[in-house]
Amino acid sequence: MKFFKETDVVVIGGGIVGTAILRELSKYELKCLLVEKEPDVAVGTTKANSAVLHAGFDAPTGSWKQKTNVRGNVLYHQLQDELDLDIKWTGSLVVATNEEETQKLEALLERGRANGVPGLEILSREEVLAKEPNLTTAKAALWAPTAGVVWPFGCAVAFAQCAVQNGAEVIRDCAVTGFVKEDGAVTIVNTTKGAIRTKYVINAAGVYAEEIARLAGDESFTISPRKGEYILFDKTAAPSLVWGIVFPCPTEISKGILICTTTHGNTFIGPNAQEQDNKDDTSVTPAGMDEIIAGARKLIPNLPLGASITEFAGLRAVSDTGDFVLGVSKVAGFFNAAGIQSPGVAAAPAIAEVVVEAIAQEMYLRKKSNWNGRLPKKAVFNRMTASEKQKAIAKNRLYGRVICRCETVTEGEIVDAIHEPVGARTVDGVKRRTRAGMGRCQGGFCGPRVTQIIARELEIPVEAVLKERQGSELYFKKFQE
Amino acid sequence: MKLYDVVIVGGGPGGLSAAYSAYRNGAKKILVIERDRELGGILQQCIHNGFGLHHFKEELTGPGYAGRCIDLIKDKTEIETLTDTMVLSVSKDKQVTAVNPDKGLFTVQGKTVILTMGCRERTRGAIRTAGERPAGVFTAGAAQRMVNMEGYLPGKKIVILGSGDIGLIMARRMSLEGCKVQAVCEICPYSNGLTRNMVQCLYDFDIPLYLSHTILKIKGRDRVEGVTIAKVDEKMRPIPGTEFDIECDTLLLSVGLIPENELSMAAGVEIAPFTNGPKVNQRRQTNLPGVYAAGNVVHVHDLVDFVSDEAEIAGKFAALEAQGKLAPTVDTVAVMPVNGIRTCVPQVLHLPEGGEPVRLFMRAGAPDLKVTLEVKCGDEVLVKKKLPVVKPSEMITLDIPAAKTALMHDAVTVGLQPKQV
Numbered sequence: 001m002k003f004f005k006e007t008d009v010v011v012i013g014g015g016i017v018g019t020a021i022l023r024e025l026s027k028y029e030l031k032c033l034l035v036e037k038e039p040d041v042a043v044g045t046t047k048a049n050s051a052v053l054h055a056g057f058d059a060p061t062g063s064w065k066q067k068t069n070v071r072g073n074v075l076y077h078q079l080q081d082e083l084d085l086d087i088k089w090t091g092s093l094v095v096a097t098n099e100e101e102t103q104k105l106e107a108l109l110e111r112g113r114a115n116g117v118p119g120l121e122i123l124s125r126e127e128v129l130a131k132e133p134n135l136t137t138a139k140a141a142l143w144a145p146t147a148g149v150v151w152p153f154g155c156a157v158a159f160a161q162c163a164v165q166n167g168a169e170v171i172r173d174c175a176v177t178g179f180v181k182e183d184g185a186v187t188i189v190n191t192t193k194g195a196i197r198t199k200y201v202i203n204a205a206g207v208y209a210e211e212i213a214r215l216a217g218d219e220s221f222t223i224s225p226r227k228g229e230y231i232l233f234d235k236t237a238a239p240s241l242v243w244g245i246v247f248p249c250p251t252e253i254s255k256g257i258l259i260c261t262t263t264h265g266n267t268f269i270g271p272n273a274q275e276q277d278n279k280d281d282t283s284v285t286p287a288g289m290d291e292i293i294a295g296a297r298k299l300i301p302n303l304p305l306g307a308s309i310t311e312f313a314g315l316r317a318v319s320d321t322g323d324f325v326l327g328v329s330k331v332a333g334f335f336n337a338a339g340i341q342s343p344g345v346a347a348a349p350a351i352a353e354v355v356v357e358a359i360a361q362e363m364y365l366r367k368k369s370n371w372n373g374r375l376p377k378k379a380v381f382n383r384m385t386a387s388e389k390q391k392a393i394a395k396n397r398l399y400g401r402v403i404c405r406c407e408t409v410t411e412g413e414i415v416d417a418i419h420e421p422v423g424a425r426t427v428d429g430v431k432r433r434t435r436a437g438m439g440r441c442q443g444g445f446c447g448p449r450v451t452q453i454i455a456r457e458l459e460i461p462v463e464a465v466l467k468e469r470q471g472s473e474l475y476f477k478k479f480q481e
Numbered sequence: 482m483k484l485y486d487v488v489i490v491g492g493g494p495g496g497l498s499a500a501y502s503a504y505r506n507g508a509k510k511i512l513v514i515e516r517d518r519e520l521g522g523i524l525q526q527c528i529h530n531g532f533g534l535h536h537f538k539e540e541l542t543g544p545g546y547a548g549r550c551i552d553l554i555k556d557k558t559e560i561e562t563l564t565d566t567m568v569l570s571v572s573k574d575k576q577v578t579a580v581n582p583d584k585g586l587f588t589v590q591g592k593t594v595i596l597t598m599g600c601r602e603r604t605r606g607a608i609r610t611a612g613e614r615p616a617g618v619f620t621a622g623a624a625q626r627m628v629n630m631e632g633y634l635p636g637k638k639i640v641i642l643g644s645g646d647i648g649l650i651m652a653r654r655m656s657l658e659g660c661k662v663q664a665v666c667e668i669c670p671y672s673n674g675l676t677r678n679m680v681q682c683l684y685d686f687d688i689p690l691y692l693s694h695t696i697l698k699i700k701g702r703d704r705v706e707g708v709t710i711a712k713v714d715e716k717m718r719p720i721p722g723t724e725f726d727i728e729c730d731t732l733l734l735s736v737g738l739i740p741e742n743e744l745s746m747a748a749g750v751e752i753a754p755f756t757n758g759p760k761v762n763q764r765r766q767t768n769l770p771g772v773y774a775a776g777n778v779v780h781v782h783d784l785v786d787f788v789s790d791e792a793e794i795a796g797k798f799a800a801l802e803a804q805g806k807l808a809p810t811v812d813t814v815a816v817m818p819v820n821g822i823r824t825c826v827p828q829v830l831h832l833p834e835g836g837e838p839v840r841l842f843m844r845a846g847a848p849d850l851k852v853t854l855e856v857k858c859g860d861e862v863l864v865k866k867k868l869p870v871v872k873p874s875e876m877i878t879l880d881i882p883a884a885k886t887a888l889m890h891d892a893v894t895v896g897l898q899p900k901q902v
Binding site for chain 1: 617
């Protein structure tokens with residue numbers, strides 16, 4: 001039989017978890033590849049979440065969520081430097097607005113200490129207001145200095161690039177359609193691009209991890225999508241909102257509606273938590289908008305709603321086990337990294353360690369001697385000094401042409417993002433790598449220009465350029481005369 | 482660092498008119514910086530006619546109007562222009578830093594600076610429409626650029642939200658391109674476009690206009706497949722039970738324009754409420770000495786002709802200031818819109834001895850017929866003007882002679898005379 005690919009490990013799913021696992025695998029002497037059904041990585045849950053690197057006090061002590069969150073938070077400090085990740089270590093507040101909630105903070109503090117989270121303390125109303133002057137309803141808050149916010153798509157892309165730099169492969173537009181087993185063990189992954197021969201399979205398929213597991217014969221868990229909707233504000237709104245991460249007191253199902261900064265100085269409110277059946281429905285709803293506005297108003301009564309620049313929704317992959325589903329399954333050769341909801345972004349690098357460790361139990365893994373964990377620093381015009389800008393433009397004049405006016409992204413950066421490993425092929429892909437289109441005009445100005453640059457660089461017609469998934473073409477040819 | 486009498490940020494109709502006026506008023510070194518590959522700004526994509534009736538006394542297309550403005554300055558050795566150049570910052574002391582592929586990063590010094598950056602379109606995010614984020618949702622202006630300048634269609638079956646002028650113009654444009662425009666949807670009980678555009682762009686093409694209607698939901702996951710529309714009540718809330726669907730592959734948004742003041746705000750220019758542009762006096766001076774502003778960056782205009790008129794004022798006074806010829810002012814008078822007038826530019830007058838001619842640009846709060854506009858200082862009516870019709874979409878102008886301004890002190894109000902019932 002002729003195979004599309006032959007490898008040792010196939011990772012299914014190009015979100016932040018799948019890419020983190022691929023990077024972890026790339027440290028070892030083995031062949032590994034990642035398949036992603038969409039035209040780009042980081043287009044599922046990874047692209048629409050709170051992007052918080054949680055400190056780790058929420059999850060029950062001893063759970064996977066707790067262990068990987070606390071470990072992941074630590075790992076990000078090193079990754080930030082090695083992979084040039086955008087992270088702001090802001091610390092987080094859980095705000096109590098009445099006596100009952102103030103008592104809950106004590107319980108969270110206790111759990112946090114048991115979870116091994118450093119630096120936790122309870123702040124008085126005055127101390128809270130000194131950090132966040134707009135939290136006028138606060139009575140007290142739990143302060144977790146180790147929390148931060150990350151640029152989650154940038155992370156997934158960087159993990160993938162690091163893996164590719166070390167010999168791994170990322171195959172996009174490649175959906176898994178089934179598995180073939182020999183002696184009970186998964187040995188062939190059938191995909192829309194052909195059959196892949198492999199020794200091991202890692203299921204990091206997000207909300208679709210249940211379907212992938214079923215195809216392999218693992219029925220040990222289910223995944224339900226739980227929608228979270230968000231409203232994102234312009235950078236000018238930050239002074240009327242928050243500078244860091246602010247949670248309300250948590251409930252049973254959710255950490256509640258946050259008011260939170262982003263790595264680049266925007267602010268968002270959200271998410272709500274809406275159970276649904278459809279694993280593709282990421283629509284925002286009037287009821288959802290009302291819910292998150294009402295939720296956020298409990299913390300800041302005067303929201304600058306006129307400064308909202310976009311709304312979006314993401315799906316959390318919620319497992320019926322109540323925890324992440326990590327490691328070996330009853331199907332030989334098949335491993336799960338499933339049910340990754342919050343604190344998944346924070347946990348991803350630690351999840352990768354756990355899963356690869358599980359494979360190491362079955363297969364002798366030898367570290368590569370020449371593994372390179374560093375990515376070259378990206379040329380980001382907006383953060384260059386004047387002399388760096390001069391030098392960059394002298395070397396490549398395209399750094400002198402600003403395409404996205406809101407975020408000051410140059411043509412040079414967009415061309416880089418298209419041609420780098422695991423490069424952008426879509427308008428949203430460019431946005432996730434460069435921020436072109438993420439500003440206050442939401443691509444109104446740069447969208448057509450980015451589309452034309454993609455067409456030129458990939459040598460495809462403008463009308464073939466996608467916004468995101470297949471079927472999301474943006475422009476048409478004019479009618480013929 | 483190169484020194485200029487006047488540095489103009491933005492080479493659209495405002496910037497070009499300001500440059501020509503500065504030249505005519507004696508400025509010797511003028512620089513116009515434009516981010517697009519050509520001068521003319523947004524006019525270059527407005528290939529329809531109807532421009533220039535007031536300013537050039539003839540009907541022109543957008544590129545035609547831009548061409549006129551360019552012709553006026555092109556052979557003037559006093560005026561330098563830079564295209565494909567983005568201004569990154571303007572400082573309080575009038576240093577302008579910009580970047581382009583050929584010159585790289587550079588800073589110039591102006592004796593004066595005129596801000597003419599224009600405006601941008603409000604987006605889907607600003608109006609919080611439910612649904613997915615499919616391809617096929619465009620601001621009308623972005624679609625206009627793609628159709629008219631780049632030669633592509635944004636879609637084939639179109640719904641337009643908002644009956645502002647760009648929305649109306651695009652309804653006609655898409656029809657002429659062979660597309661089917663299914664509907665124009667307007668949340669207000671009246672259109673927000675010029676009357677002539679209602680007639681020439683909708684009625685003449687049998688395009689249905691739904692007044693007091695809005696879009697509740699955008700359908701489709703990867704590409705727009707349709708929209709759900711509902712009637713709204715007088716508080717603009719959707720009325721349950723009035724929802725219906727319209728099939729389309731494209732939604733164009735014409736839901737308002739926002740003056741583009743990121744550079745102004747970063748420089749420390751005071752922004753006025755309601756107009757969302759710099760607070761200016763009758764000379765178009767901002768609160769920063771030597772920094773002027775004019776055109777859509779100050780307040781959104783209905784006609785480009787008025788943008789040119791206003792920019793000429795800024796150009797003139799910037800040129801005079803650069804030459805040290807500006808008449809000193811002795812009086813400060815606040816201009817306050819009242820009774821049916823929503824906005825008025827300038828917001829303040831700084832008057833020299835003996836006064837100065839002033840032109841006010843206003844917008845009404847709601848449509849009305851047979852009204853009288855009056856400028857009052859205390860109880861004294863200084864100027865009166867009868868208007869057969871006022872609409873929020875159409876700007877009102879009023880000229881006040883110097884002698885009348887000399888009578889002003891502290892504050893004046895501009896408003897519509899209460900009607901006799």
